[in-house]
Amino acid sequence: MTDWLGLPPLATTHGGQIDGMIGWVHVFMLILFLGWGGFFVFCLVRFRRSRQPVANYAGVKSHTSSYLEGGVALVEAVLLFGFAIPLWAARVGAMPPASDAVLVQVTGEQFAWNIHYAGPDGKFGRTDIKLFDPQSNPLGLDRDDPAAKDDVTTLNQLRLPVNKPVIVRLRSKDVIHSFGLPEFRVKQDAIPGLTIPIWFIPNVTTAEMRTRKGNPEFQYEIACAQLCGLGHARMRGFVTILPAEEFQKWMDGELAQQSAPDPFK
Ligand SMILES: [Cu+2]
Numbered sequence: 001m002t003d004w005l006g007l008p009p010l011a012t013t014h015g016g017q018i019d020g021m022i023g024w025v026h027v028f029m030l031i032l033f034l035g036w037g038g039f040f041v042f043c044l045v046r047f048r049r050s051r052q053p054v055a056n057y058a059g060v061k062s063h064t065s066s067y068l069e070g071g072v073a074l075v076e077a078v079l080l081f082g083f084a085i086p087l088w089a090a091r092v093g094a095m096p097p098a099s100d101a102v103l104v105q106v107t108g109e110q111f112a113w114n115i116h117y118a119g120p121d122g123k124f125g126r127t128d129i130k131l132f133d134p135q136s137n138p139l140g141l142d143r144d145d146p147a148a149k150d151d152v153t154t155l156n157q158l159r160l161p162v163n164k165p166v167i168v169r170l171r172s173k174d175v176i177h178s179f180g181l182p183e184f185r186v187k188q189d190a191i192p193g194l195t196i197p198i199w200f201i202p203n204v205t206t207a208e209m210r211t212r213k214g215n216p217e218f219q220y221e222i223a224c225a226q227l228c229g230l231g232h233a234r235m236r237g238f239v240t241i242l243p244a245e246e247f248q249k250w251m252d253g254e255l256a257q258q259s260a261p262d263p264f265k
Helices: 015-046 064-093 206-213 244-258
Strands: 102-109 112-117 152-155 157-161 166-172 177-181 186-190 196-200 220-224 236-242
Touching: 015 064, 102 157, 102 177, 102 186, 112 157, 112 236, 152 157, 152 244, 157 244, 166 177, 166 186, 186 196, 206 236, 236 244
Parallel strands: 102 166, 157 236
Antiparallel strands: 102 112, 112 152, 166 196, 177 186, 177 220, 220 236
């Protein structure tokens, strides 16, 4: 229905509602544009110099323009209270229980996305600024904390299983970033000092989207959607949506590797 907007293909369950909303905004704004544009042209012709050599100090007598203004305000109120706020309330209110979801913490920094999975225990391990190392431990994760034993971290690679809710806890280390996933219709600012939860259900695997698009190279992207500094344009992560078994296999492999004792310690 909203193909005419040229939006990226949908890969999430709630995306239809978002697209519907974007479609209605465009329709109403088109009507407004035609209305105001027509009025402008009417004024140019009606009040042209040859017809109106002297200014009319009395001004408009009819109430048509007030009714039109009222109509515009009404349409905008419908967009806001009828579409935008209920949709937003449904998105933030109906958070699935963490036990049914993949729990992942995403921390933005200049200029990368740190991905941190809570692992089977559903608990994120302790982090400590003292353990921070830009190369080996960009989150300062304390591997000695029992909750951290099964944690998995990656850089710029967000792998998720298809058809399962994902809860992302969004954070930032330095400045305001924005976690933008165009195909999943997700866009949320990451704000230093805050942990902001968002959720969605991816429903098209990367492999399936590659077939649909006829592009074997296709990758879902995490695009930083806030100008966050000089390297903003290269602040790019990737999302890979896998069938459940494949995701589990990957996760098990990472778990075995990342929780293995450090041979250099
Ligand atoms: Cu950024």
